[in-house]
Amino acid sequence: MINDKTIYDNYHYVSSLRKTEYMMRNSLDLLSGSYKFEFCLVNMTDMERRLREKELNLLSVLSEKEMDHFHSLKINKNKIQWAAGRYAVKAALFKYKMSESSLVNPSCIDVLKGRDSAPYILQYPDLCASITHSFPYCIGMVSSNRIGVDLEKAVVPEPSLIEHFYSRNEKDALKGLKGAEEYAKRAMEYWTRKEAASKVVRLGMKLNFKRLDTSRDKVVIDNCCIRVKSVVCREFCLSIAFEEKVD
Numbered sequence: 001m002i003n004d005k006t007i008y009d010n011y012h013y014v015s016s017l018r019k020t021e022y023m024m025r026n027s028l029d030l031l032s033g034s035y036k037f038e039f040c041l042v043n044m045t046d047m048e049r050r051l052r053e054k055e056l057n058l059l060s061v062l063s064e065k066e067m068d069h070f071h072s073l074k075i076n077k078n079k080i081q082w083a084a085g086r087y088a089v090k091a092a093l094f095k096y097k098m099s100e101s102s103l104v105n106p107s108c109i110d111v112l113k114g115r116d117s118a119p120y121i122l123q124y125p126d127l128c129a130s131i132t133h134s135f136p137y138c139i140g141m142v143s144s145n146r147i148g149v150d151l152e153k154a155v156v157p158e159p160s161l162i163e164h165f166y167s168r169n170e171k172d173a174l175k176g177l178k179g180a181e182e183y184a185k186r187a188m189e190y191w192t193r194k195e196a197a198s199k200v201v202r203l204g205m206k207l208n209f210k211r212l213d214t215s216r217d218k219v220v221i222d223n224c225c226i227r228v229k230s231v232v233c234r235e236f237c238l239s240i241a242f243e244e245k246v247d
Contacts, residue, residue: 023233024137031229035242037143038099040091042084045136051080059083061090061106081138085131086111088140089119096127096142116202130199134236146224146243148199150192154237156184157191166190167213185232190214192239193228200226200241218244 021043028039051058062070066086073079090106097104110122111129119129121142130141134151141149162171170190177183193214198207201221212219219226230239 020234020236021137023231024139024236024238027231027233027238028139031231031240035143035147035227035229035240036145037141037147037240037242038092038096039139039141039149040088040095042088042091042138042140043136044080044084044133044138047084047087048076048080051083058087061087063107063110065110065112081133084138085119085133085140088138089121089129089131089142090140092140092142093121093124093127093129114202117204118199118202130196132195137236139238141240143242145245146200148196148241149239150195150199151236151238152188152192152195154185154188154232154235157187161191162187165194165209167210167215169213169215173215185237188237189230189232189239192237193230193241196239196241197221197226197228200224200243 021041025041028041031037032039047058059067059070062083070079070083073082089111090109093109094104094106108123111119112122114120119131121127121129126144128143128146130147130149132139132149132151134153137151139149139151141147162174166174174183174187174190177186194207194209194212197212197214197219198204198209201207201224203221207221212221214228217228219228225244226241227244228239228241230237232238
């Protein structure tokens with residue numbers, strides 16, 4: 001039975017998500033102008049509803065190869081996440097090519113997963129793509145430079161996670177925030193920075209996160225200089241990492 005409290009709670013939940021989404025879009029817009037990438041932010045809850053109700057044929061953006069993979073997935077959550085990632089990258093690619101006065105047909109583009117699990121655009125090997133999911137959001141990015149993006153909900157991580165994966169400088173910074181509301185946000189900011197930076201060099205969890213100090217906006221991994229930018233959008237932490245080419 002739906003009562004007034006349920007309606008009230010649902011309204012405020014949806015309102016909160018819209019504010020968060022608005023903040024993310026604004027932040028990404030500002031960063032995209034400075035660091036030369038295109039992006040698309042997808043609300044996976046909306047995508048699932050639209051697919052279920054056949055409001056729009058969102059699957060029309062998938063290539064034949066992608067459609068085969070989509071139908072091979074058994075769990076609905078995995079289907080939505082996978083489709084959202086392809087949709088987001090293709091929308092970002094469309095905007096990227098539009099800036100060059102060029103058009104692409106999304107259904108003729110294949111966004112595949114490489115051996116390193118990183119996404120890549122088969123027809124545009126010179127471009128870099130990155131995808132992140134954190135329910136209910138999915139973000140896809142495209143750039144001519146190596147780039148990585150990560151989005152996580154700001155929750156207090158397990159002490160063991162911090163002990164094993166955070167650098168000394170990061171731990172010291174967190175000690176001063178223990179018990180404060182800022183603690184979870186800062187802790188997850190560091191984590192998203194590590195994840196985003198690892199995507200730039202395509203190492204994932206093979207990278208030694210403990211040796212990767214993200215307490216500053218610049219890190220070096222295997223002689224690759226990486227700039228990292230982070231924003232907190234209400235209860236989410238978003239980080240973007242990109243290769244900074246040295247002349």
